[in-house]
Amino acid sequence: MIIVMGPQAQEEDIQRVSDKLKEWGYDSHISRGVERTLIGAVGAPEGEKESIAEQLSRFSGVDHVVPILKPYKLVSRESQAQTTRVKVGEVEFGSGQVGVIAGPCAVESEEQILEAARAVKAAGACALRGGVYKPRTSPYSFQGLGPEGLKLMVAAREETGLPIVTEVMNTQQIDLLAEADVLQVGARNMQHYDLLRAVGQTDKPVLLKRGFAATVQDWLRAAEYIAAAGNLRIIMCERGIRTFETQTRFTLDLGGMAAAQLETHLPVIADPSHSMGTHELVPQMALAAIAAGADGLIIEVHPHPDQALSDGPQSLTPASFHRLMTNLRAVAQAIGKEL
Numbered sequence: 001m002i003i004v005m006g007p008q009a010q011e012e013d014i015q016r017v018s019d020k021l022k023e024w025g026y027d028s029h030i031s032r033g034v035e036r037t038l039i040g041a042v043g044a045p046e047g048e049k050e051s052i053a054e055q056l057s058r059f060s061g062v063d064h065v066v067p068i069l070k071p072y073k074l075v076s077r078e079s080q081a082q083t084t085r086v087k088v089g090e091v092e093f094g095s096g097q098v099g100v101i102a103g104p105c106a107v108e109s110e111e112q113i114l115e116a117a118r119a120v121k122a123a124g125a126c127a128l129r130g131g132v133y134k135p136r137t138s139p140y141s142f143q144g145l146g147p148e149g150l151k152l153m154v155a156a157r158e159e160t161g162l163p164i165v166t167e168v169m170n171t172q173q174i175d176l177l178a179e180a181d182v183l184q185v186g187a188r189n190m191q192h193y194d195l196l197r198a199v200g201q202t203d204k205p206v207l208l209k210r211g212f213a214a215t216v217q218d219w220l221r222a223a224e225y226i227a228a229a230g231n232l233r234i235i236m237c238e239r240g241i242r243t244f245e246t247q248t249r250f251t252l253d254l255g256g257m258a259a260a261q262l263e264t265h266l267p268v269i270a271d272p273s274h275s276m277g278t279h280e281l282v283p284q285m286a287l288a289a290i291a292a293g294a295d296g297l298i299i300e301v302h303p304h305p306d307q308a309l310s311d312g313p314q315s316l317t318p319a320s321f322h323r324l325m326t327n328l329r330a331v332a333q334a335i336g337k338e339l
């Protein structure tokens with residue numbers, strides 16, 4: 001059961017509902033979004049649900065109560081028909097504005113990140129990406145600059161005004177990344193439940209990548225962990241899954257992305273870079289994702305892809321990113337959205 005609080009609900013209203021639920025034997029999970037607070041109630045005896053829902057719907061500040069049978073409740077479209085808006089800088093993902101997050105795979109040097117930040121800003125990106133802790137398949141690959149890299153991201157934000165998006169790999173890094181505007185949970189960590197709970201206890205937007213061996217249902221339940229811990233500022237990201245196909249790095253599952261949008265009110269974006277693995281295929285899939293209804297994109301852009309320390313082959317140059325943004329604007333406009 002989900003108790004959907006009205007936009008005007010006060011803190012006392014939320015507390016009153018939560019206290020009452022406890023009294024009735026429910027576990028309650030308060031999840032705060034920008035516009036609304038949702039309260040998930042789990043565990044009351046079957047027979048009492050209807051009368052409890054009826055009583056709660058008359059509480060001050062309560063908009064409506066929805067019974068939900070799905071294992072993901074707070075993030076389910078049934079709990080809220082309207083797409084949740086997640087604000088990142090000037091853009092609200094989920095509002096019909098299409099946001100494009102861009103930047104290098106990893107922060108490598110001051111020159112590199114500043115050059116990338118200026119270029120993606122000039123092309124119209126809404127946020128700067130850049131990993132400082134990198135989950136690499138090989139322990140011998142570049143692992144990121146850590147705190148030093150974050151300082152460089154902060155300097156890039158100061159110069160360009162772009163909010164910064166960076167990956168968190170474990171719970172201890174959350175405090176170290178206090179300066180980040182958006183915390184990314186990577187594909188390899190989509191089922192790292194302690195991490196999901198911990199980012200759920202922050203009030204920062206979380207970019208949740210789909211695991212490459214995760215079904216849409218697994219992915220939605222991972223989002224539910226974050227929401228149940230208190231944070232509804234979640235942006236889902238389809239980044240490709242493993243299939244028998246080896247021609248592309250992963251298989252970008254735009255069908256899964258669209259299916260996820262039916263199931264959840266959270267905004268869903270696509271990552272054409274990690275899925276395709278080569279810059280030659282990134283623009284096509286970026287355009288396809290927007291045409292298919294993605295709420296945004298995350299794209300790797302490097303000022304000198306041939307010198308990149310990670311994911312160079314899939315990184316766009318500033319010039320090709322600029323061209324792509326022009327085409328994306330046209331597609332977004334054609335389907336009644338704004339980039």
Ligand code: PEP
Nearest residue numbers: 105186187188209239274
């Ligand atoms: C990344 O964004 O650089 C990254 C490692 O992505 P993923 O977790 O999707 O592989």
Ligand code: MN
Nearest residue numbers: 105300310311
């Ligand atoms: Mn990468």
